[in-house]
Amino acid sequence: MDAHGLPGDGEPVLDPLTGGASNEVYRVSYGERPVVLRRPPAHAAQERAATMLREARVLAALADTDVPHARLVGACEDPDVLGSAFYVMELVDGWSPVSAGRRGPSPFDEDPDARRELGLSVVDGIAALARVDWRAVGLEGFGRPQGFHDRQVPRWTAHLDKVRFREIPGLDDAAAWLSTHRPRAWTPGLLHGDYSFANVMFDRSRPGRLAAVVDWEMSTVGDPLLDLGWLLMRWPSEEGQRPRGSFDMDSMPTVPEVLERYASASGRPVDDIDYYLALAAFKNAAVLEAGYAAWVAGRADNPKMAAFGDMVLDMAALAGEVARHSTLAAA
Known part of the structure; x- marks a missing residue:
């Protein structure tokens, strides 16, 4: 998160968000700008890694379009960080x-x-x-x-x-x-x-x-x-x-x-x-x-x-x- 220029410091606080049945979604509090983290469940981390990165690619591609979406903040393919690939996107108050x-x-x-x-x-x-x-x-x-x-x-x-x-x-x-x-x-x-x-x-x-x-x-x-x-x-x-x-x-x-x-x-x-x-x-x-x-x-x-x-x-x-x-x- 620091590498992608998110404002804030200290340890990010993750709170689970309810919704989908196939992936884990968290609200991340990190300074003044809360964001959302999405990752596969632990039991499917390896096989879903490519899916996470595909999602991130779509969000990046939509950045300058008129399709309403949560803008991509950054993606990580290194499983050593959280145990799987994941990405972070802006929080939509909807x-x-x-x-x-x-x-x-x-x-x-x-x-x-x-x-x-x-x-x-x-x-x-x-x-x-x-x-x-x-x-x-x-x-x-x-x-x-x-x-x-x-x-x-x-x-x-x-x-x-x-x-x-x-x-x-x-x-x-x-x-x-x-x-x-x-x-x-x-x-x-x-x-x-x-x-x-x-x-x-x-x-x-x-x-x-x-x-x-x-x-x-x-x-x-x-x-x-x-x-x-x-x-x-x-x-x-x-x-x-x-x-x-x-x-x-x-x-x-x-x-x-x-x-x-x-x-x-x-x-x-x-x-x-x-x-x-x-x-x-x-x-x-x-x-x-x-x-x-x-x-x-x-x-x-x-x-x-x-x-x-x-x-x-x-x-x-x-x-x-x-x-x-x-x-x-x-x-």
Whole structure:
């Protein structure tokens, strides 16, 4: 921290912050400027070291963009310092509607207009990310955009097959449909990979304004429209078939309004949104099933993973439902 010019002296004081299930996050008090430290858990320090440095690389690349984020202070790849690679970023004094809902009534519970602003703001966040010139900001080689869609179903099917221990209705239908409905044309860009209300923070001075996108561990260069599909997985719809979000989303913009907002702000067409929604739900089911399988087998100690079991079934059902009822023409 001294080497990166942070004001303060003495011993830094670390206080754990709650939130994610896969990494450790601490508030660091060091003089007049508190910052946030992010590192992998001790049991996964070595295999997650590269992920930490990838996250730090993304934050550094976003420095001069209009994507709301916590600015990178510095990164350390030397495991002798804290036992693993880690990075330090600025502290964003924001709030999360997901956490607010868990802790009791939210100021948005009685304010439909504010919830609408919240919804438009979160869409604007990924639209800004989709506009980033990833080559110009130094992310050449960060991902493999060529063949991105060709890899998705085989990759996540293989991921699932390694841990499969039960039937998951809907996934086979979704896999078959996704394989024949890939987008004919798309433009590579930077995507977050896990974009939802759980991974954003809002401004306390104006609670509906996005303050920062956080948790970049699944980011890559690929098709940014997958972020939109990921966001819409738990978005209220007139059909009512999507799993509910983790807080009151009544009075949010409608799905057509979200699509229009994203298309206008990002400059990307949204005609193939059924594909991206089905792919997002399919991928999410595969990712969560790995965690749930580890929990069932006694190889995981995070109690949050116990809830993954039902989430997987919900996501698989959504993926299958979209595949069965979509009017999107085959590629």
